Amino acid sequence: MYRIAPSILSANFARLGEEITQVVASGADWIHFDVMDNHYVPNLTIGPLVCEAIRPVTGATIDVHLMVKPVDRIIPDFARAGANVITFHPEASEHVDRSLGLIRDSGCQAGLVFNPATPLHYMDHVMEKLDVVLLMSVNPGFGGQKFIPETLNKLRAARDRIDAYEARTGRRILLEIDGGVKVDNIAEIARAGADTFVAGSAVFGAGRDGDPNRYDTVIGALRAELAKVGA
Ligand code: DX5
Ligand code: ZN
Numbered sequence: 001m002y003r004i005a006p007s008i009l010s011a012n013f014a015r016l017g018e019e020i021t022q023v024v025a026s027g028a029d030w031i032h033f034d035v036m037d038n039h040y041v042p043n044l045t046i047g048p049l050v051c052e053a054i055r056p057v058t059g060a061t062i063d064v065h066l067m068v069k070p071v072d073r074i075i076p077d078f079a080r081a082g083a084n085v086i087t088f089h090p091e092a093s094e095h096v097d098r099s100l101g102l103i104r105d106s107g108c109q110a111g112l113v114f115n116p117a118t119p120l121h122y123m124d125h126v127m128e129k130l131d132v133v134l135l136m137s138v139n140p141g142f143g144g145q146k147f148i149p150e151t152l153n154k155l156r157a158a159r160d161r162i163d164a165y166e167a168r169t170g171r172r173i174l175l176e177i178d179g180g181v182k183v184d185n186i187a188e189i190a191r192a193g194a195d196t197f198v199a200g201s202a203v204f205g206a207g208r209d210g211d212p213n214r215y216d217t218v219i220g221a222l223r224a225e226l227a228k229v230g231a
Contacts, residue, residue, distance in 0.1 A: 002014045002217060002226045003191065005030035005063055005176070007200030009045065009052075012209075016050070017057045019033045023203060026215035027223065030061040032178070033083070034143075040069035040092050041141035048074070048081040055082030065113065065178065066197075068092065069141050071099050079106035087111035087134050087176075088101040090122040111176070115140065116148050120158055128163050130173050132196070135157055137189075138179030150161040152192040159193025183218065187225040195220070228231030 011019040020031055033051060038044040049078040053060060064083040068074060078086055086103045090112055103110035111132030112123055114138060121135035123133060135154055138145035155177065162173045168173045176196035177189055186197060199222065207214025 001195070001222075003029040003041045003174075003176075003196040004222055005032040005196060005198045006203040006215075007032040007034055007143065007178070007198050008204075009034040010200035010202070010204035017020075017054060019204065020054055020058050020060075021135040021206065021210075023213065023215050023219070024058050026058045027219045028055070028060065028203075028215075030063045030085070030196070031058060032091055032200070033062055033064045034200075035066050035068055035074075035078075036141065037068040040089065041067040043141045048077040050188065051078055051081035051083055054069070061085060061171070063176075065196075066092070066135065067113075068093070074104055075099070075102045076106050079103075079108050083108055085109045085111060085132055089113045089118070091115070091118065095119065096122065097126055099157075100126055104129060106215060106231070111174075113140075113178075114158075116151065119215045120154065120161065121160075127173070132174045132176055134160065134176040134178055134198075135194075136179055137177055137181070140179075144205075145180055147182075147185055147189075151179075152188065155192035155194055162193075182223060186222050187229050190226055 006023045036043045036045040044137040057170035061084040065086040066088040071088040086108045100110045109131035137151035177194040181199045182202045208219035
């Protein structure tokens with residue numbers, strides 16, 4: 001019912017494989033993979049080489065969040081590197097429908113990412129090509145920022161559109177949230193309609209380095225909060 005997707009942006013990159021093994025063993029469903037180009041967003045992170053390197057480490061879904069412009073050139077590289085889900089920001093593509101098609105043609109699930117001020121109508125005419133809608137609850141570029149409360153209203157509006165589409169077609173689109181998700185707000189975010197939760201600093205910042213149970217504790221706490229929400 002709910003998916004938890006730790007963002008490796010906050011992991012220890014000196015031992016990335018081990019970090020991924022540990023969060024998955026602690027119950028993470030997806031691995032969220034933040035790609036930044038110091039152009040579309042003011043930060044620079046990781047690309048297809050790192051995706052390829054972590055692919056053999058885990059069977060978990062690799063959820064690639066592209067914060068790059070342009071997007072099309074790099075899509076097949078991520079598909080070849082083992083990505084399962086690829087999402088991008090509509091403002092970063094000249095041809096949103098084509099980019100979504102490229103992702104699906106390369107065998108991945110496709111999604112659009114909405115910045116805090118990006119209107120939801122970008123999804124209206126491409127619902128057929130969407131597997132995931134990702135709402136940013138911070139401005140993209142950095143981990144460890146504070147959840148923007150207006151996102152709760154936006155989540156409710158996105159939930160309505162996705163539910164109406166599902167009622168019409170029988171096809172389910174996931175609603176993912178990214179930014180500032182913590183143990184103390186995840187239940188409220190789920191009640192507003194999210195079903196997939198990215199958490200970077202909340203997961204990888206938890207506990208003490210070297211403590212083998214550090215991720216069990218925080219992922220368990222996130223799940224306990226979600227259990228209070230029910231179906
Ligand atoms: C921000 C990234 C997020 C980030 C979330 O641009 O897209 O995925 O890692 O980090 P937290 O959970 O710390 O806000
Ligand atoms: Zn992200």
